[in-house]
Amino acid sequence: MPPALRDGTSAVMPGKIVQATPEAISEAARLLREGNLVAFPTETVYGLGGDATSETAVARIFAIKARPHFNPVIVHVPGIAEAEPLAELDERAREAARRFWPGALTLVLRRRADAGLSLLASAGLDTLALRAPAHPVAQQLLRATGKQIAAPSANRSGRVSPTTAAHVADELGDDVALILDGGGCIVGLESTVLDMTVTTPALLRPGGVSVEALTEVLGPIAAGESNSDTPRSPGQLVSHYAPRLALRMDAAAPRAGEALLAFGPCQPPSLTEMLNLSPRGNLTEAAANLFAMMRRLDRPEFTGIAVMPIPDTGLGRAINDRLRRAAAPRS
Ligand code: TXA
Ligand code: MG
Numbered sequence: 001m002p003p004a005l006r007d008g009t010s011a012v013m014p015g016k017i018v019q020a021t022p023e024a025i026s027e028a029a030r031l032l033r034e035g036n037l038v039a040f041p042t043e044t045v046y047g048l049g050g051d052a053t054s055e056t057a058v059a060r061i062f063a064i065k066a067r068p069h070f071n072p073v074i075v076h077v078p079g080i081a082e083a084e085p086l087a088e089l090d091e092r093a094r095e096a097a098r099r100f101w102p103g104a105l106t107l108v109l110r111r112r113a114d115a116g117l118s119l120l121a122s123a124g125l126d127t128l129a130l131r132a133p134a135h136p137v138a139q140q141l142l143r144a145t146g147k148q149i150a151a152p153s154a155n156r157s158g159r160v161s162p163t164t165a166a167h168v169a170d171e172l173g174d175d176v177a178l179i180l181d182g183g184g185c186i187v188g189l190e191s192t193v194l195d196m197t198v199t200t201p202a203l204l205r206p207g208g209v210s211v212e213a214l215t216e217v218l219g220p221i222a223a224g225e226s227n228s229d230t231p232r233s234p235g236q237l238v239s240h241y242a243p244r245l246a247l248r249m250d251a252a253a254p255r256a257g258e259a260l261l262a263f264g265p266c267q268p269p270s271l272t273e274m275l276n277l278s279p280r281g282n283l284t285e286a287a288a289n290l291f292a293m294m295r296r297l298d299r300p301e302f303t304g305i306a307v308m309p310i311p312d313t314g315l316g317r318a319i320n321d322r323l324r325r326a327a328a329p330r331s
Helices: 022-033 055-065 091-100 136-145 165-175 211-218 283-297 315-327
Strands: 017-019 038-040 047-051 105-111 127-131 178-181 192-195 202-205 246-248 258-262 274-276 304-307
Touching (some): 022 047, 022 178, 038 165, 047 055, 258 283, 283 315
Parallel strands (some): 017 178
């Protein structure tokens, strides 16, 4: 149990970050079962979790994030066995889950009528997005809660996703019952969202599992519809993942006043603040650093953030997707 304070109340105060000890995970599970929201680490980004079977808990997720109600959330399960009663998995979907779960892949599947999940989680669609996260804290939390956990990224809608517990505290502060601290997220980008309800699996959001890796297991992957105002993966709005500052992609060098987000060994000489996503040009490292570095440069003393070109292969596609949306005109 968390240490008791002198007045007898728990040391776990609203909005407080706690180390994800077994005791804290039990406490988080209790809070979730009682309908509260808990932020927790996954290997991709931190999630804002709520009981996926509770319409009220899911409604609170939408309210706290100021998330548009047409944008469904991902439901997290420990693994394939727990996914089967919720949605229709064909052999192809099972193969994808066997290969990439637990991990950074979300499968959009036909929802079973008797799934028993909040309808709001699917935002009125007859499909369901399921993911089994690999982070041990997420796994332990799912098992301790004994329920499916609906969890979007733990940021306000449209903003940069959190990759540390401190990012969550900065952004959602007292709006969550508890923030479980499991350290920095190893992948650093959200999961890949793959629509398995169509003849050729369609990429709805590039993410932590690369298209190249998916193709090896599933064959051809169709490009999902990109930048539309009524996207099938409705979270993929044109402006998203946005820092406060304007972001400029494919920059050879920063302009006066801009901070620089560099990539690779050949960074330009710079008099301004500069962070390098990966000095050795490694895309996995760059993905893990992306959101944290965007946050660190998002300061009012700069006029914008210039980002050097990132190769558009493997995880680079997901990085460029996030950068394009961060650079898009805000509505
Ligand atoms: O890595 C992740 O996926 C993180 C961690 C916490 O698991 N979660 C996350 O959730 O990024 P969120 O809500 O920020 O993004 C979910 C994405 C959105 O683009 C949403 O539109 C899409 O998944 N999505 C959810 N349900 C869907 C469905 N039934 N059909 C199509 N797209 C769906
Ligand atoms: Mg998100």
